[in-house]
Amino acid sequence: MNSEEIHLRDYLRVISKRRNLVLTVFGLIFVAVALYTFARTPLYEGTTQVLIEKARPSGLGSEGSYRLYDPEFYETQFQLIKSRAVALRVVRALELTAADLEADRERGLLASLGDWVRDLKRTVKRVILGEMEEPEAVDAEGEEIALADEISENLTVRPFKNSRIVTISYRSPNPEFAARVANTTARAYIEQTLNMKLDSTRLTLDWMTRKAEEERKKLDKAEKALQAYMVANDIVTLEDRLAVTPQKLNQISSQLVIAEAKRKEQEAIYNQVRRLVDSPEEAETLPAVASDPAMQTLRTEILKAEQHVRELSAKYGPKHPVMKKVVGDLEVLRRKRDQEVQRIVRSLENQYELAVSTEEGLRAQLEKTKAEALNLNQKFIQYGVLKREVETNRQLYDALMMKIKEQSITRETQPVNLWIVQKASVPEGPVLPNKPKNLLLGLIVGLMAGIGLAFFVEYLDNTVKYPDETEKALGLSVLGLVSLWKEKDKVLERVLLDQPRSGCAENYRALRTAVMLSSPEGAPGRILITSPGAAAGKTTTAANLAVTMAQTEKKVLLIDGDMRKPRLHRVFGLSNRYGLSNYLAGGSGEDLLQKGPVDNLAIITSGPVPPNPAELLSSARMSKLLDGLEKNFDVIICDTPPLLTVADPRILSRLFKGTVLVVRARQTTFEMAGKAIKSLADINAPVLGLVINALELKKSDYYYQYYYQSYYGEEPEAQEG
Known part of the structure; x- marks a missing residue:
C-alpha cells in the first residue's frame, strides 16, 4: 500500500x-x-x-x-x-x-x-x-x-x-x-x-375624457397644417416626380459606372500603345494593334515578302535587279505597317478622349439629378412628417374613444x-x-463546526511532532525520539547519570544505536550536534549522547563548540577558565582535556567567551586540533550554537563527518528545519538525521504510545520520570 x-x-x-x-x-x-x-x-x-x-x-x-x-x-x-x-x-x-x-x-x-x-x-x-x-x-x-x-x-x-x-x-x-x-x-x-x-x-375615465379632447384639438390642427403645405408645394405633382427621379438616378449611376469602366479600359490601351509608338514591331504585339484587320493583312504580306526575299537570296546576289526589287517591295510594306500603327494610335486616342468626355457628361448629369432628388426629398420629408402627425393623432383619438366606451361598459366587472x-x-x-428540529440542528451544526475547527487548527500547526510526517516533509530519517522531561528538580543533561532506567535514558540509548548504525562503518569519528534555533535541546543531546557512547567502552571526546553561550562546564561542574577559545587564540594544549563524569569520556570546555568566535573556529588550529585528537579518541562529539542564528555550525560542519540536527517537538517549524537542512546541503555537509526532542505523548497519540511501550517495554508515563 x-x-x-x-x-x-x-x-x-x-x-x-x-x-x-x-x-x-x-x-x-x-x-x-x-x-x-x-x-x-x-x-x-x-x-x-x-x-x-x-x-x-x-x-x-x-x-x-x-x-x-x-x-x-x-x-x-x-x-x-x-x-x-x-x-x-x-x-x-x-x-x-x-x-x-x-x-x-x-x-x-x-x-x-x-x-x-x-x-x-x-x-x-x-x-x-x-x-x-x-x-x-x-x-x-x-x-x-x-x-x-x-x-x-x-x-x-x-x-x-x-x-x-x-x-x-x-x-x-x-x-x-x-x-x-x-x-x-x-x-x-x-x-x-x-x-x-x-x-x-x-380615474381612468376622467383622464381619458380629458385626453380625448386634447387629442381632438391636436388632430384638427395637424390636418389644417397638412392641407396648407400640400397647396403651397403642389404635392400631387411632387409625388409623380418623386417616383420618377429615383429611377432616373439609378439609370444614370449605372451608365456612369459603365462609362467609367470603359474610360479606364481605353486609357490603359492608349497608354500601352503610346509607349510603343516608336517601336512598330513591339506595338504590333499589343492586342489592340494586332486585332486590326489592316494590320493583319500587312503582317501577312510582310511575311510573304520576307519569305520571297529568302528564296531569291539563294539564287541571286544582293545587287541583282530582282533582289533589289523584292527588297524594295519589303521596305514599302514595312513603311505602310508603321503608318498603320500611327493611324491606330490616333484612333485609340480619339476613342479615349470620347470615353473621357462621355464620363464627364454622365457625372455632371448625375450631380444635377442628385441635387434635384435632394430638393424633392426635403420637400417630401416635411410632407411625411405632417402626414404622420395627422395619422398618429387620429389613431390616438380613435383609441381613446374606443377605451372610453369600453370602460363605461366594463366598469362594474372585477x-x-x-x-x-x-x-x-x-x-x-x-x-x-x-x-x-432545533436541537437536532444544534447537534449537527455544533459537531460539524467543532470537527471543522479541529482540522483547521491542525492545518495551521506546522511544527515538527511525529517521525513519519517529519521524514515525509523534510526528506531526512529520524534517528531518535526524546520524550518530554517533566521533572523540574532533575537536570535532563545528567539523566543517564542520575536516572539510568528512566524513559529518557532509554531514548538516548536508542539514539546511540541509531547513530552507530547510520553508516556501514559504524558511528562517524566526528559528530556535530546543532539545531535550527535556540532551546531545541542540542546541548542536552550532545551531553547524553557522549555519556551513552562512553558507556559502550568507546573513547569519547565531548567539545563545547558554543563559544557564545557555553553550558557544558556548568552541566558537569567543570572549570571553564581554560578551554577551546584559549587554544584557538594561540594558547598551548596543556590542561585542555578534562575528565568527564564517566570513564572513557573527556571534555573540552568552551573557555572564556571570545569577541570573534567564527574567526577562531575557521582557523587552521581548529582543523589541526581535530586531526590530532582523532588519533586518541574513537568518537568526537561537538556541541554548537543554533544553525540559523550564527555561522559557527556551518564553519565546523566542514570539519566533521556527520551532523545531527536536533528539533524540538511542537516548537520547531518545518520551515525552520527546512532552512537548516538547506544551509547544510549548500556546503555539502553530511547530515546523519534528525532528533525530535521534548515529544509529549498524549493519550490521543496511540500509535506512538504503542511504539514506545513495545520498544522499551515500559509505559510512557514511566518514561517521563
Missing part, C-alpha cells in the same frame, strides 16, 4: 487529538441553540385559505391579450395581501390599539432582553445629546400605521403547489388573536381589491375572482419553536 495515502485513522487521530476543542465548540453551539429554543415564547399560527383566479376580460378588444398563465399576477396579489393598505383595514375592522398588540407580543427571555437593550440605547442617547424633553405624542393616524406595519410583518402568504389556493397565516402568542387576524385579513384583501378596481376605473375557501380556526398547538 502506498505510504503517502491518507487513511481514515489519520482523520480519527486528528479528531481524537483535538477532542477538547471539538467538545468545547460543540457544547457552546448546542447550549446556545438550546437556550434560544427554550427561552423563546411559543407562537401559534392562524391560517385562512383563499381561492384567487384571474378574471377573464369582457370581450371588448382585449381577448387577444388575455393570458391564463401569468406568474407575475400571483406575486402581485401576495404583495397586495401584505400591503399597508390591507393591514390598515384589519386594524380598523378589529379596532386594535397599541395596548392590544403590546399584550400580544412575545414576552420570553430573548424579547425582554431585546426591549431592555433598546431602552438602554435610547436612555444613553438622551443623556449624551442632552435630549431630556418629553417625547412627542403620536397622532392617531401614525399609531394606526405603526400597528398596520406590525400586523404586516407577522403575516405569511404561501401558495399551494399546483393550485390557485393561497394560505394567509398570522403568528401570535395568542391563538384566538392569530385566527381573528387571519380571517380579517382575507376579508380586507377582498374589499381592497374591489375598491382599487372602482377607483382605477373612475379583475380578480376571490373566494374564502376555509376560515382560520383557533390553533391547538404552537408552530414555533420546533424544539426537536
Whole structure:
C-alpha cells in the first residue's frame, strides 16, 4: 500500500487529538441553540385559505391579450395581501390599539432582553445629546400605521403547489388573536381589491375624457397644417416626380459606372500603345494593334515578302535587279505597317478622349439629378412628417374613444375572482419553536463546526511532532525520539547519570544505536550536534549522547563548540577558565582535556567567551586540533550554537563527518528545519538525521504510545520520570 495515502485513522487521530476543542465548540453551539429554543415564547399560527383566479376580460378588444398563465399576477396579489393598505383595514375592522398588540407580543427571555437593550440605547442617547424633553405624542393616524406595519410583518402568504389556493397565516402568542387576524385579513384583501378596481376605473375615465379632447384639438390642427403645405408645394405633382427621379438616378449611376469602366479600359490601351509608338514591331504585339484587320493583312504580306526575299537570296546576289526589287517591295510594306500603327494610335486616342468626355457628361448629369432628388426629398420629408402627425393623432383619438366606451361598459366587472375557501380556526398547538428540529440542528451544526475547527487548527500547526510526517516533509530519517522531561528538580543533561532506567535514558540509548548504525562503518569519528534555533535541546543531546557512547567502552571526546553561550562546564561542574577559545587564540594544549563524569569520556570546555568566535573556529588550529585528537579518541562529539542564528555550525560542519540536527517537538517549524537542512546541503555537509526532542505523548497519540511501550517495554508515563 502506498505510504503517502491518507487513511481514515489519520482523520480519527486528528479528531481524537483535538477532542477538547471539538467538545468545547460543540457544547457552546448546542447550549446556545438550546437556550434560544427554550427561552423563546411559543407562537401559534392562524391560517385562512383563499381561492384567487384571474378574471377573464369582457370581450371588448382585449381577448387577444388575455393570458391564463401569468406568474407575475400571483406575486402581485401576495404583495397586495401584505400591503399597508390591507393591514390598515384589519386594524380598523378589529379596532386594535397599541395596548392590544403590546399584550400580544412575545414576552420570553430573548424579547425582554431585546426591549431592555433598546431602552438602554435610547436612555444613553438622551443623556449624551442632552435630549431630556418629553417625547412627542403620536397622532392617531401614525399609531394606526405603526400597528398596520406590525400586523404586516407577522403575516405569511404561501401558495399551494399546483393550485390557485393561497394560505394567509398570522403568528401570535395568542391563538384566538392569530385566527381573528387571519380571517380579517382575507376579508380586507377582498374589499381592497374591489375598491382599487372602482377607483382605477373612475380615474381612468376622467383622464381619458380629458385626453380625448386634447387629442381632438391636436388632430384638427395637424390636418389644417397638412392641407396648407400640400397647396403651397403642389404635392400631387411632387409625388409623380418623386417616383420618377429615383429611377432616373439609378439609370444614370449605372451608365456612369459603365462609362467609367470603359474610360479606364481605353486609357490603359492608349497608354500601352503610346509607349510603343516608336517601336512598330513591339506595338504590333499589343492586342489592340494586332486585332486590326489592316494590320493583319500587312503582317501577312510582310511575311510573304520576307519569305520571297529568302528564296531569291539563294539564287541571286544582293545587287541583282530582282533582289533589289523584292527588297524594295519589303521596305514599302514595312513603311505602310508603321503608318498603320500611327493611324491606330490616333484612333485609340480619339476613342479615349470620347470615353473621357462621355464620363464627364454622365457625372455632371448625375450631380444635377442628385441635387434635384435632394430638393424633392426635403420637400417630401416635411410632407411625411405632417402626414404622420395627422395619422398618429387620429389613431390616438380613435383609441381613446374606443377605451372610453369600453370602460363605461366594463366598469362594474372585477379583475380578480376571490373566494374564502376555509376560515382560520383557533390553533391547538404552537408552530414555533420546533424544539426537536432545533436541537437536532444544534447537534449537527455544533459537531460539524467543532470537527471543522479541529482540522483547521491542525492545518495551521506546522511544527515538527511525529517521525513519519517529519521524514515525509523534510526528506531526512529520524534517528531518535526524546520524550518530554517533566521533572523540574532533575537536570535532563545528567539523566543517564542520575536516572539510568528512566524513559529518557532509554531514548538516548536508542539514539546511540541509531547513530552507530547510520553508516556501514559504524558511528562517524566526528559528530556535530546543532539545531535550527535556540532551546531545541542540542546541548542536552550532545551531553547524553557522549555519556551513552562512553558507556559502550568507546573513547569519547565531548567539545563545547558554543563559544557564545557555553553550558557544558556548568552541566558537569567543570572549570571553564581554560578551554577551546584559549587554544584557538594561540594558547598551548596543556590542561585542555578534562575528565568527564564517566570513564572513557573527556571534555573540552568552551573557555572564556571570545569577541570573534567564527574567526577562531575557521582557523587552521581548529582543523589541526581535530586531526590530532582523532588519533586518541574513537568518537568526537561537538556541541554548537543554533544553525540559523550564527555561522559557527556551518564553519565546523566542514570539519566533521556527520551532523545531527536536533528539533524540538511542537516548537520547531518545518520551515525552520527546512532552512537548516538547506544551509547544510549548500556546503555539502553530511547530515546523519534528525532528533525530535521534548515529544509529549498524549493519550490521543496511540500509535506512538504503542511504539514506545513495545520498544522499551515500559509505559510512557514511566518514561517521563
